[in-house]
Amino acid sequence: MDNGSKKSDGTPQDHPSLLAYIVGRDGKVFSLLSNNQQYQASSLVKWATEQLDAYEKQFPSTRMPFIPGHVEIEGDGTDEKAVSKEITDAREAKKPMLLYFGRGHFDAKNKLQKKENKAARKFEKVTLNSKAAAKDADGWVLVRFDLSNPEHEKLAKQLGVKAAPDLVLWTPDLEKPKLLGRKTTGGQISFHIKKYKKSLVAK
Secondary structure, three states: OOOOOEOOOOOEOOOOOOOEEEEOOOOOEEEEEOOOHHHOHHHHHHHHHHHHHHHHHHOOOOOOOOEEOOEEEEOOHHHOEEEEHHHHHHHHOOOOEEEEEEOOOOOOOOHHHHHHHHHHHHHHHHHHHOHHHHHHOOOOEEEEEEOOOHHHHHHHHHHOOOOOOEEEEEOOOOOOOEEOOOOOOHHHHHHHHHHHHHHHHHO
């Protein structure tokens, strides 16, 4: 109902209707087709192709297979904290992690957020699209977070992340995560991964 077609007065339609959506990796609706073109296969395919291209430009996929992170707020007042199931599970299983903090959405009036969004897209297209880093990171837990989400933003602050984009490395031997920063390259990611693997062999 929230994302459905509307009546002329702006209230939601209550009758059944075929609607077409493009939904982002974060679960938010990116685009809606409700002008009757969705009933014709050719126009539906054309719309979907155009919208998917537009989505990829705004939210580029990466060769490094980051999965969407899930964050919950636990506790109250000064004891309140953000908790990610993916991070908790990885720490318990003693698995190395790379945590990416980007910004997929921004307030058009907020210049800082807009700047972060642009920098994040570039970081995803270049650094996180490294073939070598993707190969070396096989077996690692790769999780993506979005600073436009309040819960994700709180988690970022807890980990020391101040702005997007940023990449955080957290291996089982580290009590606290290590921030790699937005200037990190694919080659540097591979270096950190190989360095950790060598430390395991040395033991």
